[in-house]
Amino acid sequence: MEHIFKTKPLKMLLDEMKGENRLRRVLGPLHLTSLGVGCIIGTGIFVLTGVAAHDKAGPALTLSFCVAGLACILAALCYAEFAAMVPVAGSAYTYAYATLGEVFAWIIGWDLVLEYTVASATVAHGWSHYFQDFISIFGFHIPKHFSNAPFDFLPATGHLVLTGTWFDAPAIVIAAIVTVILVIGIQESATINTAMVIIKVAIVLFVIIVGAFYVKPANWHPFAPFGYTGISMFGKTLFGQTGKGGEPLGVLAGSAMIFFAYIGFDSVSTHAEEAKNPQRDIPIGIMASLVLCTILYIAVSAVLTGMVPYDKINIDAPVSDAFRQVGLPWAQFLISLGAIAGITSVLLVLMLSQPRVFLAMARDGLVPPSIFGAIHEKFRTPYKSTILTGIVVATLGAFIPLRILAELVNIGTLLAFVIVCAAVLVMRKIHPEVERPFKCPMVPIVPIGGILLCLMLMFSLPAENWIRLIVWLAIGLAIYFGYGRHHSVLAKERAASARA
16 A cells, blocks of 8 residues: 555656657657647537537637636646656656656546547547538438447437437548558657648638628527536536536536547647657647637637527537538538548547557556557557557447547546646645746646636536546556556565565
8 A cells, every 4th residue: 555655756757768668759849839739629619619509508608618728727837847847758647656656647547548538539529520511512421320329418308319320430430540640650640730730720710700700699699598607516506507417507517518629738748758848848839729729719619609599509510510501601611621620630639649648657567568568660659559549439439429428538637637736736845856947837826726627617517427437447446456556667666675
Protein backbone atom coordinates (compact mmCIF):
# COMPACT_ATOMS: atom_id res chain seq x y z
CA MET A 1 0.00 0.00 0.00
CA GLU A 2 2.92 2.32 0.67
CA HIS A 3 4.23 1.78 -2.85
CA ILE A 4 1.03 2.60 -4.73
CA PHE A 5 1.19 6.18 -3.42
CA LYS A 6 4.88 6.53 -4.30
CA THR A 7 5.56 9.40 -6.72
CA LYS A 8 7.87 9.16 -9.71
CA PRO A 9 10.98 11.36 -9.32
CA LEU A 10 11.29 14.18 -11.83
CA LYS A 11 14.88 13.08 -12.55
CA MET A 12 13.62 9.68 -13.69
CA LEU A 13 11.12 11.33 -16.04
CA LEU A 14 13.77 13.53 -17.62
CA ASP A 15 16.31 10.68 -17.85
CA GLU A 16 13.83 8.74 -20.01
CA MET A 17 14.28 11.42 -22.67
CA LYS A 18 17.96 10.51 -23.07
CA GLY A 19 17.29 6.93 -24.19
CA GLU A 20 16.73 5.56 -27.67
CA ASN A 21 13.12 4.50 -27.12
CA ARG A 22 11.79 8.03 -27.50
CA LEU A 23 9.91 10.08 -30.06
CA ARG A 24 11.32 12.62 -32.53
CA ARG A 25 11.30 16.33 -31.65
CA VAL A 26 9.90 17.73 -34.90
CA LEU A 27 6.96 19.95 -33.86
CA GLY A 28 7.18 23.74 -33.62
CA PRO A 29 4.64 26.23 -32.19
CA LEU A 30 2.68 26.45 -35.47
CA HIS A 31 2.37 22.67 -35.70
CA LEU A 32 1.34 22.43 -32.05
CA THR A 33 -1.22 25.23 -32.33
CA SER A 34 -2.66 23.65 -35.47
CA LEU A 35 -2.84 20.30 -33.66
CA GLY A 36 -4.84 22.01 -30.91
CA VAL A 37 -7.10 23.83 -33.37
CA GLY A 38 -7.32 20.66 -35.43
CA CYS A 39 -8.66 18.76 -32.44
CA ILE A 40 -10.88 21.49 -30.98
CA ILE A 41 -12.64 22.77 -34.12
CA GLY A 42 -14.62 19.95 -35.60
CA THR A 43 -17.16 17.85 -33.80
CA GLY A 44 -17.94 20.65 -31.35
CA ILE A 45 -19.00 23.12 -34.04
CA PHE A 46 -20.23 20.76 -36.72
CA VAL A 47 -22.08 18.18 -34.60
CA LEU A 48 -22.50 18.85 -30.86
CA THR A 49 -23.87 22.38 -31.30
CA GLY A 50 -26.99 20.77 -32.70
CA VAL A 51 -27.47 18.27 -29.90
CA ALA A 52 -26.76 20.80 -27.13
CA ALA A 53 -28.99 23.55 -28.56
CA HIS A 54 -31.84 21.17 -29.41
CA ASP A 55 -31.84 19.12 -26.21
CA LYS A 56 -30.18 21.19 -23.45
CA ALA A 57 -29.75 24.96 -23.78
CA GLY A 58 -31.54 26.50 -26.78
CA PRO A 59 -30.07 29.84 -28.00
CA ALA A 60 -28.35 30.21 -24.60
CA LEU A 61 -25.82 27.74 -25.99
CA THR A 62 -23.55 30.77 -26.46
CA LEU A 63 -23.41 31.07 -22.65
CA SER A 64 -22.76 27.33 -22.39
CA PHE A 65 -19.66 27.78 -24.55
CA CYS A 66 -18.53 30.71 -22.35
CA VAL A 67 -18.79 28.61 -19.16
CA ALA A 68 -17.05 25.59 -20.71
CA GLY A 69 -14.37 27.86 -22.20
CA LEU A 70 -13.66 29.45 -18.80
CA ALA A 71 -13.27 26.02 -17.18
CA CYS A 72 -10.86 25.01 -19.94
CA ILE A 73 -8.79 28.20 -19.68
CA LEU A 74 -8.27 27.59 -15.94
CA ALA A 75 -7.29 23.95 -16.57
CA ALA A 76 -5.13 24.93 -19.58
CA LEU A 77 -2.97 27.22 -17.44
CA CYS A 78 -2.29 24.27 -15.14
CA TYR A 79 -1.55 21.97 -18.10
CA ALA A 80 0.87 24.53 -19.54
CA GLU A 81 2.89 24.69 -16.31
CA PHE A 82 3.33 20.92 -16.21
CA ALA A 83 3.98 20.50 -19.94
CA ALA A 84 6.79 23.08 -19.82
CA MET A 85 8.24 21.62 -16.61
CA VAL A 86 8.07 17.93 -17.63
CA PRO A 87 8.16 17.77 -21.47
CA VAL A 88 7.55 14.04 -21.87
CA ALA A 89 4.75 11.94 -23.33
CA GLY A 90 1.76 11.10 -21.17
CA SER A 91 0.05 14.41 -20.42
CA ALA A 92 -2.03 14.33 -17.20
CA TYR A 93 -0.93 10.75 -16.47
CA THR A 94 2.71 11.82 -16.19
CA TYR A 95 1.83 14.88 -14.11
CA ALA A 96 -0.19 12.78 -11.65
CA TYR A 97 2.64 10.24 -11.32
CA ALA A 98 5.09 12.99 -10.38
CA THR A 99 2.79 14.57 -7.79
CA LEU A 100 0.06 12.29 -6.45
CA GLY A 101 1.50 8.77 -6.72
CA GLU A 102 1.30 5.67 -8.88
CA VAL A 103 -2.29 4.65 -8.17
CA PHE A 104 -3.56 8.15 -9.02
CA ALA A 105 -1.41 8.12 -12.15
CA TRP A 106 -3.01 4.84 -13.16
CA ILE A 107 -6.51 6.22 -12.53
CA ILE A 108 -5.86 9.28 -14.68
CA GLY A 109 -4.11 7.22 -17.35
CA TRP A 110 -7.04 4.83 -17.51
CA ASP A 111 -9.34 7.84 -17.58
CA LEU A 112 -7.40 9.29 -20.55
CA VAL A 113 -7.87 5.99 -22.36
CA LEU A 114 -11.60 6.53 -21.92
CA GLU A 115 -11.33 10.19 -23.00
CA TYR A 116 -9.31 9.76 -26.18
CA THR A 117 -10.65 6.42 -27.39
CA VAL A 118 -14.33 7.16 -26.83
CA ALA A 119 -13.87 10.73 -28.11
CA SER A 120 -12.34 9.28 -31.28
CA ALA A 121 -15.34 7.00 -31.68
CA THR A 122 -17.68 9.98 -31.19
CA VAL A 123 -15.82 11.93 -33.86
CA ALA A 124 -15.85 8.97 -36.27
CA HIS A 125 -19.61 8.79 -35.77
CA GLY A 126 -19.98 12.53 -36.50
CA TRP A 127 -17.74 12.24 -39.56
CA SER A 128 -20.00 9.51 -40.91
CA HIS A 129 -23.11 11.71 -40.71
CA TYR A 130 -21.44 14.60 -42.53
CA PHE A 131 -19.98 12.28 -45.16
CA GLN A 132 -23.43 10.87 -45.80
CA ASP A 133 -24.87 14.40 -45.92
CA PHE A 134 -22.17 15.36 -48.45
CA ILE A 135 -22.66 12.46 -50.85
CA SER A 136 -26.44 12.88 -50.69
CA ILE A 137 -25.97 16.19 -52.54
CA PHE A 138 -24.91 14.12 -55.56
CA GLY A 139 -27.70 11.58 -55.14
CA PHE A 140 -25.60 8.87 -53.48
CA HIS A 141 -26.67 7.14 -50.27
CA ILE A 142 -25.13 4.55 -47.96
CA PRO A 143 -27.45 1.53 -47.64
CA LYS A 144 -29.56 2.02 -44.51
CA HIS A 145 -28.26 -1.10 -42.78
CA PHE A 146 -24.71 0.35 -42.84
CA SER A 147 -25.49 4.01 -42.12
CA ASN A 148 -25.83 4.30 -38.34
CA ALA A 149 -25.46 2.66 -34.93
CA PRO A 150 -28.04 -0.09 -34.30
CA PHE A 151 -29.67 1.80 -31.39
CA ASP A 152 -30.07 5.35 -30.08
CA PHE A 153 -31.19 7.23 -26.95
CA LEU A 154 -34.19 9.56 -27.28
CA PRO A 155 -34.30 12.36 -24.67
CA ALA A 156 -37.97 12.97 -25.47
CA THR A 157 -38.92 9.55 -24.12
CA GLY A 158 -35.90 8.70 -21.99
CA HIS A 159 -35.59 5.28 -23.66
CA LEU A 160 -33.22 3.42 -25.95
CA VAL A 161 -34.70 2.59 -29.36
CA LEU A 162 -33.61 0.44 -32.28
CA THR A 163 -32.69 2.35 -35.45
CA GLY A 164 -33.21 -0.49 -37.92
CA THR A 165 -29.54 -0.43 -38.94
CA TRP A 166 -26.71 -2.90 -38.37
CA PHE A 167 -23.62 -0.72 -37.99
CA ASP A 168 -22.01 2.55 -39.14
CA ALA A 169 -19.75 1.55 -42.05
CA PRO A 170 -18.29 5.03 -42.84
CA ALA A 171 -17.11 5.33 -39.22
CA ILE A 172 -15.12 2.10 -39.65
CA VAL A 173 -13.58 3.27 -42.93
CA ILE A 174 -12.38 6.65 -41.63
CA ALA A 175 -10.91 5.07 -38.47
CA ALA A 176 -8.93 2.64 -40.66
CA ILE A 177 -7.62 5.42 -42.96
CA VAL A 178 -6.50 7.60 -40.04
CA THR A 179 -4.77 4.63 -38.37
CA VAL A 180 -2.63 4.06 -41.48
CA ILE A 181 -1.65 7.76 -41.62
CA LEU A 182 -0.67 7.76 -37.94
CA VAL A 183 1.51 4.67 -38.22
CA ILE A 184 3.51 6.33 -41.03
CA GLY A 185 4.76 9.20 -38.86
CA ILE A 186 4.14 12.24 -36.66
CA GLN A 187 5.52 14.85 -39.09
CA GLU A 188 3.40 13.56 -41.97
CA SER A 189 0.36 13.44 -39.67
CA ALA A 190 0.96 17.01 -38.47
CA THR A 191 1.40 18.31 -42.04
CA ILE A 192 -1.85 16.70 -43.19
CA ASN A 193 -3.57 18.10 -40.10
CA THR A 194 -2.31 21.64 -40.80
CA ALA A 195 -3.75 21.55 -44.32
CA MET A 196 -7.13 20.40 -43.01
CA VAL A 197 -7.08 23.06 -40.28
CA ILE A 198 -6.68 25.81 -42.90
CA ILE A 199 -9.68 24.45 -44.83
CA LYS A 200 -11.98 24.15 -41.84
CA VAL A 201 -11.10 27.53 -40.30
CA ALA A 202 -11.96 29.09 -43.67
CA ILE A 203 -15.31 27.24 -43.65
CA VAL A 204 -16.04 28.31 -40.07
CA LEU A 205 -15.40 31.96 -41.00
CA PHE A 206 -17.69 31.47 -44.01
CA VAL A 207 -20.44 30.15 -41.71
CA ILE A 208 -20.09 33.14 -39.38
CA ILE A 209 -19.94 35.83 -42.07
CA VAL A 210 -22.54 34.49 -44.51
CA GLY A 211 -24.82 33.05 -41.84
CA ALA A 212 -24.98 36.41 -40.05
CA PHE A 213 -27.03 37.80 -42.98
CA TYR A 214 -29.71 35.14 -42.36
CA VAL A 215 -30.02 35.56 -38.61
CA LYS A 216 -33.53 36.30 -37.37
CA PRO A 217 -33.40 37.77 -33.84
CA ALA A 218 -36.84 36.27 -33.20
CA ASN A 219 -35.19 32.82 -33.22
CA TRP A 220 -33.25 33.83 -30.09
CA HIS A 221 -36.50 34.12 -28.12
CA PRO A 222 -36.90 32.53 -25.69
CA PHE A 223 -33.15 32.83 -25.14
CA ALA A 224 -32.91 30.19 -22.41
CA PRO A 225 -35.97 27.92 -22.81
CA PHE A 226 -34.46 25.33 -20.44
CA GLY A 227 -33.18 27.87 -17.88
CA TYR A 228 -29.71 29.07 -16.89
CA THR A 229 -28.70 26.26 -14.54
CA GLY A 230 -28.93 22.47 -14.86
CA ILE A 231 -27.07 20.90 -11.95
CA SER A 232 -27.86 17.46 -10.56
CA MET A 233 -26.40 15.20 -7.88
CA PHE A 234 -26.37 11.51 -8.84
CA GLY A 235 -29.69 11.62 -10.66
CA LYS A 236 -31.52 14.24 -8.58
CA THR A 237 -31.76 17.68 -10.17
CA LEU A 238 -30.78 20.38 -7.66
CA PHE A 239 -31.11 23.47 -9.85
CA GLY A 240 -32.99 23.76 -13.13
CA GLN A 241 -35.40 21.78 -15.27
CA THR A 242 -35.39 18.00 -15.69
CA GLY A 243 -35.85 16.12 -18.96
CA LYS A 244 -38.13 13.13 -19.48
CA GLY A 245 -35.16 10.83 -19.03
CA GLY A 246 -34.35 12.44 -15.64
CA GLU A 247 -31.37 14.38 -17.03
CA PRO A 248 -30.75 18.04 -16.05
CA LEU A 249 -31.51 20.78 -18.62
CA GLY A 250 -30.21 24.33 -18.95
CA VAL A 251 -27.10 26.39 -19.70
CA LEU A 252 -24.80 24.43 -17.36
CA ALA A 253 -26.15 21.11 -18.66
CA GLY A 254 -25.38 22.41 -22.16
CA SER A 255 -21.86 23.34 -21.02
CA ALA A 256 -21.32 19.82 -19.70
CA MET A 257 -22.37 18.32 -23.03
CA ILE A 258 -20.38 20.59 -25.36
CA PHE A 259 -17.33 20.41 -23.06
CA PHE A 260 -16.31 17.56 -25.36
CA ALA A 261 -15.62 20.20 -28.00
CA TYR A 262 -12.70 21.63 -26.02
CA ILE A 263 -10.64 18.55 -25.30
CA GLY A 264 -8.19 19.32 -28.10
CA PHE A 265 -6.02 21.65 -26.04
CA ASP A 266 -4.96 18.96 -23.58
CA SER A 267 -3.97 16.71 -26.48
CA VAL A 268 -1.26 19.31 -27.26
CA SER A 269 0.43 18.42 -23.98
CA THR A 270 0.60 14.73 -24.97
CA HIS A 271 3.02 15.77 -27.74
CA ALA A 272 5.50 17.55 -25.43
CA GLU A 273 8.08 14.86 -26.15
CA GLU A 274 7.86 15.65 -29.88
CA ALA A 275 8.11 19.45 -29.51
CA LYS A 276 11.31 21.15 -30.62
CA ASN A 277 11.27 23.63 -27.72
CA PRO A 278 8.59 22.30 -25.34
CA GLN A 279 9.24 24.82 -22.53
CA ARG A 280 8.14 27.63 -24.86
CA ASP A 281 6.11 25.98 -27.61
CA ILE A 282 3.70 23.84 -25.56
CA PRO A 283 2.21 26.75 -23.54
CA ILE A 284 1.89 28.75 -26.78
CA GLY A 285 0.14 25.87 -28.55
CA ILE A 286 -2.25 25.24 -25.66
CA MET A 287 -3.36 28.82 -25.01
CA ALA A 288 -3.41 30.03 -28.63
CA SER A 289 -5.57 27.14 -29.84
CA LEU A 290 -7.96 27.39 -26.89
CA VAL A 291 -8.57 31.16 -27.08
CA LEU A 292 -9.01 31.14 -30.88
CA CYS A 293 -11.46 28.26 -30.82
CA THR A 294 -13.53 29.66 -27.93
CA ILE A 295 -14.16 32.86 -29.90
CA LEU A 296 -15.16 30.90 -33.02
CA TYR A 297 -17.45 28.57 -31.01
CA ILE A 298 -19.39 31.45 -29.47
CA ALA A 299 -19.81 33.13 -32.87
CA VAL A 300 -20.97 29.96 -34.66
CA SER A 301 -23.46 29.00 -31.93
CA ALA A 302 -24.97 32.51 -32.03
CA VAL A 303 -25.33 32.39 -35.83
CA LEU A 304 -26.70 28.83 -35.88
CA THR A 305 -29.44 29.45 -33.29
CA GLY A 306 -30.26 32.75 -35.02
CA MET A 307 -30.68 31.12 -38.44
CA VAL A 308 -32.91 28.24 -37.30
CA PRO A 309 -35.22 27.89 -34.26
CA TYR A 310 -33.41 25.74 -31.71
CA ASP A 311 -36.07 23.00 -31.81
CA LYS A 312 -35.75 22.74 -35.62
CA ILE A 313 -31.98 22.20 -35.64
CA ASN A 314 -30.82 18.94 -37.22
CA ILE A 315 -28.76 17.18 -34.54
CA ASP A 316 -26.75 15.04 -36.98
CA ALA A 317 -25.54 17.78 -39.38
CA PRO A 318 -26.73 21.03 -37.79
CA VAL A 319 -24.61 23.63 -39.58
CA SER A 320 -24.96 22.45 -43.17
CA ASP A 321 -28.67 21.71 -42.67
CA ALA A 322 -29.24 25.24 -41.27
CA PHE A 323 -28.06 26.72 -44.57
CA ARG A 324 -30.35 24.34 -46.45
CA GLN A 325 -33.28 25.47 -44.31
CA VAL A 326 -32.69 29.16 -45.13
CA GLY A 327 -32.55 28.45 -48.87
CA LEU A 328 -28.80 28.14 -49.51
CA PRO A 329 -28.34 24.55 -50.71
CA TRP A 330 -25.08 25.48 -52.48
CA ALA A 331 -23.61 26.39 -49.10
CA GLN A 332 -24.50 22.91 -47.85
CA PHE A 333 -21.86 21.54 -50.25
CA LEU A 334 -19.10 23.82 -48.95
CA ILE A 335 -19.97 23.32 -45.28
CA SER A 336 -20.26 19.55 -45.55
CA LEU A 337 -16.90 19.41 -47.34
CA GLY A 338 -15.31 21.64 -44.68
CA ALA A 339 -16.90 19.58 -41.91
CA ILE A 340 -15.49 16.38 -43.37
CA ALA A 341 -11.99 17.90 -43.43
CA GLY A 342 -12.47 19.42 -39.98
CA ILE A 343 -13.75 16.31 -38.29
CA THR A 344 -11.06 14.20 -39.97
CA SER A 345 -8.37 16.37 -38.36
CA VAL A 346 -10.07 16.01 -34.96
CA LEU A 347 -10.03 12.24 -35.34
CA LEU A 348 -6.40 12.34 -36.43
CA VAL A 349 -5.25 14.32 -33.37
CA LEU A 350 -7.29 12.26 -30.89
CA MET A 351 -6.02 8.95 -32.28
CA LEU A 352 -2.52 10.45 -32.36
CA SER A 353 -2.73 11.26 -28.64
CA GLN A 354 -4.03 7.96 -27.27
CA PRO A 355 -0.93 5.83 -28.09
CA ARG A 356 1.31 8.49 -26.45
CA VAL A 357 -0.49 7.97 -23.16
CA PHE A 358 -0.10 4.20 -23.51
CA LEU A 359 3.60 4.73 -24.28
CA ALA A 360 4.14 6.61 -21.01
CA MET A 361 2.30 3.90 -19.07
CA ALA A 362 4.30 1.16 -20.81
CA ARG A 363 7.60 2.85 -19.89
CA ASP A 364 6.50 2.62 -16.26
CA GLY A 365 5.59 -1.07 -16.64
CA LEU A 366 1.89 -0.51 -15.88
CA VAL A 367 0.81 -1.96 -19.25
CA PRO A 368 2.73 -4.53 -21.36
CA PRO A 369 5.74 -2.72 -22.94
CA SER A 370 5.96 -5.26 -25.78
CA ILE A 371 2.66 -3.93 -27.14
CA PHE A 372 2.15 -0.41 -25.86
CA GLY A 373 5.82 0.59 -25.66
CA ALA A 374 6.88 -0.72 -29.07
CA ILE A 375 8.33 2.02 -31.35
CA HIS A 376 8.55 1.33 -35.10
CA GLU A 377 12.22 1.23 -36.19
CA LYS A 378 11.63 3.26 -39.35
CA PHE A 379 8.67 5.53 -38.57
CA ARG A 380 9.50 6.08 -34.85
CA THR A 381 5.83 5.86 -33.90
CA PRO A 382 4.08 3.63 -31.29
CA TYR A 383 2.63 1.54 -34.09
CA LYS A 384 1.19 -1.44 -32.19
CA SER A 385 -0.88 0.67 -29.81
CA THR A 386 -1.91 2.92 -32.73
CA ILE A 387 -3.31 -0.07 -34.61
CA LEU A 388 -5.05 -1.38 -31.48
CA THR A 389 -6.57 2.08 -30.88
CA GLY A 390 -7.83 2.13 -34.47
CA ILE A 391 -9.57 -1.21 -34.04
CA VAL A 392 -11.33 -0.14 -30.83
CA VAL A 393 -12.35 3.26 -32.26
CA ALA A 394 -13.81 1.65 -35.38
CA THR A 395 -15.81 -0.81 -33.28
CA LEU A 396 -17.23 1.79 -30.89
CA GLY A 397 -17.96 4.27 -33.70
CA ALA A 398 -19.85 1.62 -35.61
CA PHE A 399 -22.12 0.42 -32.80
CA ILE A 400 -22.58 3.13 -30.09
CA PRO A 401 -24.83 6.20 -30.71
CA LEU A 402 -23.58 9.79 -30.63
CA ARG A 403 -25.42 11.01 -27.51
CA ILE A 404 -24.11 8.22 -25.29
CA LEU A 405 -20.54 8.51 -26.56
CA ALA A 406 -20.35 12.31 -26.13
CA GLU A 407 -21.53 12.37 -22.52
CA LEU A 408 -19.31 9.44 -21.54
CA VAL A 409 -16.26 11.30 -22.86
CA ASN A 410 -17.12 14.53 -21.05
CA ILE A 411 -17.14 13.14 -17.52
CA GLY A 412 -13.78 11.47 -18.07
CA THR A 413 -12.27 14.66 -19.48
CA LEU A 414 -13.57 16.76 -16.60
CA LEU A 415 -12.10 14.31 -14.08
CA ALA A 416 -8.71 14.60 -15.81
CA PHE A 417 -8.87 18.38 -15.55
CA VAL A 418 -9.73 18.23 -11.85
CA ILE A 419 -6.71 16.03 -11.15
CA VAL A 420 -4.30 18.24 -13.16
CA CYS A 421 -5.48 21.38 -11.33
CA ALA A 422 -5.01 19.59 -7.99
CA ALA A 423 -1.58 18.33 -9.08
CA VAL A 424 -0.35 21.90 -9.64
CA LEU A 425 -1.18 22.75 -6.02
CA VAL A 426 0.58 19.60 -4.79
CA MET A 427 3.69 20.16 -6.92
CA ARG A 428 4.02 23.79 -5.80
CA LYS A 429 4.00 22.49 -2.21
CA ILE A 430 6.34 19.50 -2.44
CA HIS A 431 8.74 20.76 -5.16
CA PRO A 432 8.86 24.56 -5.00
CA GLU A 433 12.51 24.48 -6.12
CA VAL A 434 11.87 22.93 -9.58
CA GLU A 435 12.41 25.25 -12.53
CA ARG A 436 9.11 26.27 -14.15
CA PRO A 437 9.65 27.81 -17.61
CA PHE A 438 5.93 28.66 -17.58
CA LYS A 439 4.14 29.36 -14.29
CA CYS A 440 0.39 29.18 -13.83
CA PRO A 441 -0.67 32.66 -12.62
CA MET A 442 -2.64 33.44 -9.48
CA VAL A 443 -2.02 30.16 -7.66
CA PRO A 444 -4.02 28.88 -5.75
CA ILE A 445 -6.99 30.85 -7.18
CA VAL A 446 -6.71 29.51 -10.76
CA PRO A 447 -6.29 25.78 -9.85
CA ILE A 448 -9.03 25.89 -7.19
CA GLY A 449 -11.33 27.72 -9.62
CA GLY A 450 -10.63 25.06 -12.24
CA ILE A 451 -11.41 22.25 -9.78
CA LEU A 452 -14.71 23.79 -8.64
CA LEU A 453 -15.92 24.69 -12.13
CA CYS A 454 -15.07 21.25 -13.57
CA LEU A 455 -16.79 19.50 -10.65
CA MET A 456 -19.88 21.65 -11.19
CA LEU A 457 -19.99 20.59 -14.85
CA MET A 458 -19.50 16.94 -13.88
CA PHE A 459 -22.64 17.21 -11.73
CA SER A 460 -24.45 18.76 -14.70
CA LEU A 461 -24.23 15.46 -16.57
CA PRO A 462 -26.91 12.74 -16.29
CA ALA A 463 -26.47 10.29 -13.42
CA GLU A 464 -25.79 7.30 -15.68
CA ASN A 465 -22.50 8.93 -16.70
CA TRP A 466 -21.28 8.64 -13.10
CA ILE A 467 -22.25 4.98 -13.11
CA ARG A 468 -20.33 4.37 -16.36
CA LEU A 469 -17.31 6.26 -14.99
CA ILE A 470 -17.31 4.27 -11.74
CA VAL A 471 -17.59 0.97 -13.62
CA TRP A 472 -14.77 2.01 -15.97
CA LEU A 473 -12.50 3.01 -13.06
CA ALA A 474 -13.33 -0.24 -11.21
CA ILE A 475 -12.22 -2.23 -14.27
CA GLY A 476 -9.06 -0.11 -14.44
CA LEU A 477 -8.19 -0.67 -10.78
CA ALA A 478 -8.68 -4.42 -11.23
CA ILE A 479 -6.14 -4.33 -14.08
CA TYR A 480 -3.74 -2.22 -12.01
CA PHE A 481 -3.79 -4.50 -8.96
CA GLY A 482 -3.75 -7.60 -11.16
CA TYR A 483 -0.93 -6.53 -13.50
CA GLY A 484 0.40 -2.99 -13.19
CA ARG A 485 1.35 -3.03 -9.50
CA HIS A 486 3.43 -6.19 -9.96
CA HIS A 487 5.20 -4.99 -13.13
CA SER A 488 5.76 -1.39 -12.10
CA VAL A 489 9.30 -0.20 -12.91
CA LEU A 490 9.28 1.99 -9.83
CA ALA A 491 8.28 -0.96 -7.61
CA LYS A 492 11.01 -3.16 -9.08
CA GLU A 493 13.65 -0.50 -8.52
CA ARG A 494 12.58 -0.06 -4.91
CA ALA A 495 12.65 -3.83 -4.36
CA ALA A 496 16.14 -4.06 -5.90
CA SER A 497 17.49 -1.25 -3.74
CA ALA A 498 15.94 -2.84 -0.65
CA ARG A 499 17.67 -6.16 -1.41
CA ALA A 500 20.96 -4.36 -1.97
